[in-house]
Structure formats: structure tokens, C-alpha cells
Amino acid sequence: VKTGGKNGYRFFDPAFYGALQARQQLEKELQAAISENQFVLHYQVRVSTITRQVVSLEALVRWNHPTAGLVRPDEFIPLAEETGQIVALGELVVDSVCAQIAAWTRAGLAPVPVSINVSSRQFNERDMHALFLQALDRHAIPAHFVEIELTESAMLHDPQRTSAHLNAMHALGIRLLVDDFGTGYSSLWMLQQLDFDILKVDKSFTRLLGADRQGEILFAAIITMAHALGMKVVAEGVERPEQVDILARLRCDELQGYLIARPLDADGVQAEIRKRAIA
Numbered sequence: 001v002k003t004g005g006k007n008g009y010r011f012f013d014p015a016f017y018g019a020l021q022a023r024q025q026l027e028k029e030l031q032a033a034i035s036e037n038q039f040v041l042h043y044q045v046r047v048s049t050i051t052r053q054v055v056s057l058e059a060l061v062r063w064n065h066p067t068a069g070l071v072r073p074d075e076f077i078p079l080a081e082e083t084g085q086i087v088a089l090g091e092l093v094v095d096s097v098c099a100q101i102a103a104w105t106r107a108g109l110a111p112v113p114v115s116i117n118v119s120s121r122q123f124n125e126r127d128m129h130a131l132f133l134q135a136l137d138r139h140a141i142p143a144h145f146v147e148i149e150l151t152e153s154a155m156l157h158d159p160q161r162t163s164a165h166l167n168a169m170h171a172l173g174i175r176l177l178v179d180d181f182g183t184g185y186s187s188l189w190m191l192q193q194l195d196f197d198i199l200k201v202d203k204s205f206t207r208l209l210g211a212d213r214q215g216e217i218l219f220a221a222i223i224t225m226a227h228a229l230g231m232k233v234v235a236e237g238v239e240r241p242e243q244v245d246i247l248a249r250l251r252c253d254e255l256q257g258y259l260i261a262r263p264l265d266a267d268g269v270q271a272e273i274r275k276r277a278i279a
């Protein structure tokens, strides 16, 4: 049997064939999910270390699969990035977040900024500046209710074009966050490219706090550097009370993690905001 392609022989491997079929099936289902918008957003609060009040929400997408139930992003975002489906999915996310902020505002709830994760392919294949502008406009939302979380990979492809778009969004009042800081090849390089507002330290650093003196030294150095550059610092993945004590002592500005609150649906997160506003 001739299977074609330089890796054609792999089709004789049943395990590989199975994986390939599963992948193609997932890609097909993802396409349907995008055209029917089977996605829901959960929101995880980011709180001030000092007041414990909510300063922002991170929008985290879930796929409400017709038979499998709620699917976590790690199970479909990587494939969506590979196939390019992330572009259409990302547009749905931006629109849904803006629609949700508008709905909260109409309901008389104090709107809290929401941060949106954006992948590299979205920047390469779309004019993100226009996309955000149109969504803000469509839902009549002020730009300062939206934040963008970027990892280094989002800037690697065409740094000049990406920086230009991000600078234009920043000028509108959209805050820019560095996500997963400390991982990747050169997070520091990113800081040289753009005027970021907030630095979100990766949870692998937070995990070290309390267990390892090195981790605390690294965290302290990151905070000193960020503050000198005029950025606020968020620790993500906060799970243990002793991490909060150390982060407060290091003057880390904001906290996010399961200890503070899990990602919640739109109603759940509003309850969490109110609970903290009166506490």
C-alpha cells in the first residue's frame, strides 16, 4: 500500500493511525463548535494583595461539548492553534467577553476589567487592533475594561507589526499583560519591545515559594525589576496560605489562584466580587 508523503510509513502503525483519526475527529468537532458557538467563558478573579478586592477577571474558555461536557482549554487550544481555528475561536472569545461586560453593566453590576488571552496566530492572521475596536464599539464598552494577556510566542512572528498593533490598542486604554513570565526563551526581550502594564509571573515560580529559598530570591528580583519599570506584578497559581504571606512581604501587587478562587461562571464570579466588596 502506498500511503504517500515522506512519513507515509507511519500509517502502518495502528497507534499512530488511531491518534491521527482522533485528531481529525476533534478538528471536525471543533469546527462545528465554532460555527455553533459551543463555548462558555469562566472567569477567575485577580485580587489586590492588600485589600483582597477584585481588580480584574481572567476570561478562560471552556468547550461545552454536546456529549463530553465541559472540556478544558488544554485539550483543544493547542490543536486550534495548529489548525488555525484559534483565529475564529479567538474572535468568539473577544465578542463574548465584551457582550458579558455590557450585560453586567446593564444589570447595574460594577464592571470589572476582564483580561483576554491571545495567541500568536491571532496576531499573525488578523488585525487585532481592528478586531478589538469593533467589539468594543459593538457592545459600547470603554477600552479600559479590557486587558490583553500575551506570551512571548505571540510576539515572535512579526515583532514590529505586533508591537504596532499593541501600541495602538494600549493608546486606546487597553492594558497589556505579560503572561507566564519567566518561562519561554526570552521573556525579558518582550519587556524591551513594549510598554507592558502588568507582569504575570508563571505559576511554576509561585509553586517554589515556601519550599525553596531560590524561588523566593527569583520572585523578589522579578518584582524589583517590574516595579522599577513601572509595572504591577501578579502571582498566578497561588494555592497555599504561606505563599500569600511571602508574596505580601515581597510586595507582590496582585494574586490569582485556586486559594483565592477557582475559575467560576459569570454568575458565580459576580457573587465572588460582591462577597469581597463587603468583606
Ligand code: C2E
Pocket: 044, 059, 060, 061, 072, 073, 074, 077, 086, 090, 093, 117, 118, 119, 149, 179, 180, 203, 236, 237, 238, 239, 256, 257, 258, 259, 263
Ligand atoms: P493561562 O493563561 O496560564 O491560564 C491560567 C490557567 O491556570 C487556567 O487554566 C487556570 O484555570 C489555571 N489555574 C488558575 N489558578 C490555578 C492554581 O492555583 N493552580 C493551578 N495549578 N492552576 C491554576 P485553564 O483554564 O485550563 O486554561 C489553560 C490555558 O488555556 C490558559 O493558560 C491559556 O493559555 C489557554 N486559554 C484559556 N482561555 C483561552 C482563550 O480564550 N484564548 C486563548 N488563546 N487561550 C486560552
Ligand code: CA
Pocket: 058, 117, 149, 179
Ligand atoms: Ca493567562
Ligand code: CA
Pocket: 179, 180, 200, 202, 203, 236
Ligand atoms: Ca499564565
Ligand code: CA
Pocket: 180
Ligand atoms: Ca499558560
